[in-house]
Amino acid sequence: MFKASYSLPALVAILFLIAASPALAEPSAALSIQDCVKCHDQQPAEIEAAGAAHKEAINCLECHTAHRPRVENNIPECGMCHDGEKHFELSGCLNCHNPHSPLDVTLEGELKQECLTCHTSQNEQMVASPSYHAEASCNFCHADKHGVIPQCVDCHESHSEQITQNDCQTCHAAHKPLELAYADTTPSVQCGACHDGVLSMLQASKAKHSAVGCVECHADKHKTIPQCSDCHGLPHPEGMHAKFPKCGECHNIAHDLNNWPNQDK
Ligand code: HEC
Ligand code: HEC
Ligand code: HEC
Ligand code: HEC
Ligand code: HEC
Ligand code: HEC
Ligand code: HEC
Ligand code: HEC
Ligand code: HEC
Ligand code: HEC
Ligand code: HEC
């Protein structure tokens, strides 16, 4: 052990020297988070600007727990901290996320299963109602940046000048575009884009149906045909309806009521 001639202060000084001497002690050389920026500009700047929870909740050293040359690889697996959700079972986290700005997501390639780890209802609609859209990848439309919503008219021409982008979805839903349904506010002129003959006939008619909107009669779904009695019941004496079961025998068609070629007779 030590000889008694060493005084306590001297002993402390020697121990300090041993501890501080690189040759004698295991070097501590601990990097602090303040050190990183001395040699790395880019990552600290990215974290500062857009680190999100990777700035607020953790720091460099919780991910990069050591440094070369001590360790060969100090790049963390995301799964160290993120597991237990369907989304975290994906591979290639770094294809979409930059760990230093984790919410600036890049979307490359054709993605669908990846999106389904969080959004399921849109694909359920696509499966239930097959269409060309259902065959496409999600980012065929929601391209480049997460959350972007495209306009239908980016890819399609409208049916007519009277129909603009804001109208498309009163008849078509984006994820089931062939399941045509329409809002009860759809103006008749929009139906006229394809049924111009019907529209002009109805507008020219002097009967009161000319004031009734297409969708009041052809309600909810495209190609629905109403019965006259849905709205009128059976308005005439019972015996008459029994004798002439078809309203059209006397009233012609709904778009052109009572307009028989020889009705003057
Ligand atoms: C004295 C300068 C210096 C300091 C301080 C420093 N680094 Fe480095 N770092 C380097 C150099 C040089 C490399 C490249 C090493 C190589 O390629 O062999 C590097 C590489 C890295 C890598 C990539 C490693 C790899 O395997 O590709 C990471 C991650 C890293 N540093 C993180 C940090 C963190 C976190 C800090 C702060 C705790 C830090 N560095 C502090 C100089 C430094
Ligand atoms: C959430 C964990 C996490 C945090 C926090 C984090 N990094 Fe990283 N860092 C990574 C991952 C993962 C990579 C590998 C990225 C890649 O391969 O594209 C990486 C790569 C690096 C690299 C190597 C870059 C290269 O091009 O090879 C450096 C240097 C680095 N980080 C420094 C830092 C510094 C400095 C901080 C703190 C300001 C920090 N990192 C914070 C996860 C993190
Ligand atoms: C050392 C632990 C750690 C590692 C490693 C790590 N993260 Fe995180 N990450 C967190 C914490 C903590 C949060 C905030 C709480 C949460 O969302 O779980 C977070 C949040 C996030 C967020 C949401 C950010 C926000 O502000 O909402 C994303 C995206 C993310 N991490 C992606 C990744 C990816 C990708 C990797 C691998 C490159 C990774 N993380 C590695 C700890 C980590
Ligand atoms: C196809 C691209 C893609 C891949 C691959 C991917 N992510 Fe994500 N991730 C996203 C998108 C998009 C968000 C939503 C971002 C938002 O809310 O703005 C997200 C959000 C997150 C979040 C924050 C929301 C949450 O659920 O906590 C974390 C954490 C996360 N990802 C981690 C990971 C990890 C870990 C991996 C790999 C196992 C991974 N991501 C792979 C695209 C991807
Ligand atoms: C980690 C979970 C996650 C992943 C993966 C993810 N999202 Fe999201 N997404 C969200 C969250 C959270 C929101 C914002 C909340 C909301 O509006 O539902 C969002 C919003 C959206 C929106 C905008 C919704 C609106 O009403 O403005 C679209 C579009 C979208 N995501 C499409 C996608 C596509 C396409 C993918 C695949 C490339 C994807 N998302 C991957 C979580 C995710
Ligand atoms: C043909 C283009 C197209 C494709 C393919 C597509 N979407 Fe959309 N998506 C849209 C349009 C347009 C909207 C806006 C609809 C609205 O406002 O109601 C939208 C809206 C969304 C929204 C916002 C919420 C909602 O339902 O309105 C999410 C989330 C979304 N899409 C996710 C997805 C996912 C996930 C996929 C793949 C499974 C996908 N989309 C495929 C065009 C598309
Ligand atoms: C990114 C481009 C893109 C966007 C945005 C888009 N579509 Fe399409 N859509 C297509 C392509 C491509 C087809 C197949 C070829 C065609 O019929 O033009 C298609 C087909 C259709 C079809 C016929 C479906 C079938 O299976 O025959 C309808 C209806 C349709 N789109 C309506 C819409 C509506 C409504 C919107 C907006 C809610 C929209 N599209 C947004 C690209 C797009
Ligand atoms: C008033 C209802 C209505 C509105 C509004 C509407 N559509 Fe349509 N669209 C239809 C009907 C009905 C069909 C089916 C025609 C058929 O069966 O051939 C259709 C078919 C389509 C098709 C399939 C190809 C074709 O031309 O037949 C595309 C693409 C389309 N619509 C895009 C759009 C876009 C883009 C908008 C908005 C600018 C829009 N639609 C607005 C009713 C509408
Ligand atoms: C994009 C063009 C387009 C638009 C817009 C459109 N239709 Fe059609 N419609 C068609 C086609 C094509 C058919 C099938 C052709 C046929 O059977 O004569 C059809 C058929 C019909 C039928 C059934 C005909 C039958 O013989 O069974 C009705 C009813 C109808 N449409 C009503 C409407 C109404 C109401 C609107 C407005 C809300 C509308 N359509 C908008 C293209 C369109
Ligand atoms: C969606 C409801 C609806 C349907 C279906 C319907 N109508 Fe009408 N009809 C009306 C309305 C509304 C009026 C106008 C009532 C008023 O203003 O007093 C009307 C008026 C009439 C009139 C009086 C015309 C006039 O100018 O005085 C006759 C006749 C008539 N309908 C016959 C029919 C026949 C025949 C059918 C079937 C081919 C039919 N309607 C289908 C709603 C409907
Ligand atoms: C008052 C109710 C009513 C109104 C308003 C109405 N329809 Fe009809 N429509 C019918 C009925 C009922 C039939 C079946 C034939 C009949 O009995 O007259 C029909 C048949 C049709 C047909 C298939 C037969 C044909 O004539 O081509 C189309 C397409 C159609 N309507 C489109 C339209 C459009 C477009 C409008 C608006 C411009 C419209 N309808 C307004 C009740 C109406």
Ligand code: HEC
């Ligand atoms: C045998 C011929 C005949 C038949 C069949 C017939 N109607 Fe009429 N209807 C008439 C005559 C005639 C009038 C009164 C003259 C007019 O207003 O045009 C009339 C008037 C009406 C009116 C207007 C009543 C008012 O108060 O203004 C309605 C609505 C009507 N009919 C509905 C129907 C319906 C619905 C059917 C089938 C269930 C039908 N009609 C069958 C001959 C007929």
